[in-house]
Amino acid sequence: MKEITQGLLELIAGSPSPFHAAASFAGALEAAGYSRLREEERWQLKAGGRYFVERNGSSLIAFRVPAGAWQGFLLTAAHSDSPAFKLKPNGEITGPENYLRLSAEPYGGMLMSTWLDRPLSIAGRAVVRTAAGIESRLVNIDRDLLVIPSVAIHFNREANRGYAWDPKTDLTPLLGLGTEKGALRRIVAESAAVPEEDLLGGDLYLYVRQNGTVLGANEELVAGPRLDDLQCAYACFHGFLEAEVGGGAPVFCLFDNEEVGSATRQGADGTFLQEVLGRICDALGREYPAELAGSVMVSADNAHAVHPNHPEYADGGHRPRLNGGVVVKYSASQRYTSDAVSAALFEEICRRSGVPTQAFANRSDLPGGSTLGNIANTHVSMTTVDVGLAQLAMHSAWETAGARDTEYLLRAAGAFYGAVLRPTGGGWEIGTR
Numbered sequence: 001m002k003e004i005t006q007g008l009l010e011l012i013a014g015s016p017s018p019f020h021a022a023a024s025f026a027g028a029l030e031a032a033g034y035s036r037l038r039e040e041e042r043w044q045l046k047a048g049g050r051y052f053v054e055r056n057g058s059s060l061i062a063f064r065v066p067a068g069a070w071q072g073f074l075l076t077a078a079h080s081d082s083p084a085f086k087l088k089p090n091g092e093i094t095g096p097e098n099y100l101r102l103s104a105e106p107y108g109g110m111l112m113s114t115w116l117d118r119p120l121s122i123a124g125r126a127v128v129r130t131a132a133g134i135e136s137r138l139v140n141i142d143r144d145l146l147v148i149p150s151v152a153i154h155f156n157r158e159a160n161r162g163y164a165w166d167p168k169t170d171l172t173p174l175l176g177l178g179t180e181k182g183a184l185r186r187i188v189a190e191s192a193a194v195p196e197e198d199l200l201g202g203d204l205y206l207y208v209r210q211n212g213t214v215l216g217a218n219e220e221l222v223a224g225p226r227l228d229d230l231q232c233a234y235a236c237f238h239g240f241l242e243a244e245v246g247g248g249a250p251v252f253c254l255f256d257n258e259e260v261g262s263a264t265r266q267g268a269d270g271t272f273l274q275e276v277l278g279r280i281c282d283a284l285g286r287e288y289p290a291e292l293a294g295s296v297m298v299s300a301d302n303a304h305a306v307h308p309n310h311p312e313y314a315d316g317g318h319r320p321r322l323n324g325g326v327v328v329k330y331s332a333s334q335r336y337t338s339d340a341v342s343a344a345l346f347e348e349i350c351r352r353s354g355v356p357t358q359a360f361a362n363r364s365d366l367p368g369g370s371t372l373g374n375i376a377n378t379h380v381s382m383t384t385v386d387v388g389l390a391q392l393a394m395h396s397a398w399e400t401a402g403a404r405d406t407e408y409l410l411r412a413a414g415a416f417y418g419a420v421l422r423p424t425g426g427g428w429e430i431g432t433r
């Protein structure tokens, strides 16, 4: 378990933005012998081949073409992004007095107060001018750079009685002291290794500098930034890499923009997955709808554990525990795609490999969240189950989860990819090679 938790914490530390997350996975895929495909080229795929393709540098799909007979795709999907503050193009604000601040807006629905009074930095991509044209470069100002200071209790005696945070005033980060603009540009250009005049722009986010850690009396908890959804992404990815050969073509998906509704070119509501699966079928002479009908997707996004101080938010009969196993999520309005068939299929695979599962449904008077499974399904319709790992403080800058659960999902994903699944009309045969 320690090794897996360490691997997860390293991924989080190396993935301060969705661009870095995609690059982290791309690097691991290349190291494992996967070939990078480019969307603008014709794909020539061969049996036994291992491939991946990126879109926008922030979403990624990896797949293997089995060497022997196969039917359908076996997919897991997680997201690369987390709630954060995104810098505006004309980001620097001088004043009041001699303060230099940055103009940033919320990306996704975060718990705002958790971003205050802690060292922050900036990461994302810069776009730079080169002799040949323009180019994207990863940027990570890898030092403590910013702070969003609270107002002292002496000025706001109501601060502990609930407070409506206003992002345009309360959440404006402080970059330092000075009356001249230009510091941010200088710092970003330096990180992108270009002269300032060649820095053309950037998609830059604030991020929490502190590394994730293990805590609890028995080291049973893992805590840190961006656990939603890098914990699921890590587990699904390693399940994908380490799986035995199963009956379908294994696919691992990492989508950006889940936190803002997925409706982007690289999001789960875009055409990325549909086009990649279609192109795999074309390149291998397979019939796309038939392959989809025999495909299964596990959409993995973190879930809510019962809160220790507020257990009343959990539904009476659906109360996920930390380290209680993989959570299968249900929603009558289908904000989670799980139905009785897809859930039973996933749970049976888990049961056979000794992975515990638990069920989550929102309390009936709480709308809860949504995820990418149902959105992807409107483009690429297949049997899909929504799962996740139980965590506390979802969308806080600092989240807490069960350390053992990462391994449970890793093993579940590995068993899923290694299974031989065949639809029987309302049911599935579940076998192994």
Ligand code: ZN
Pocket: 079, 228, 229, 258, 301, 302
């Ligand atoms: Zn999520």
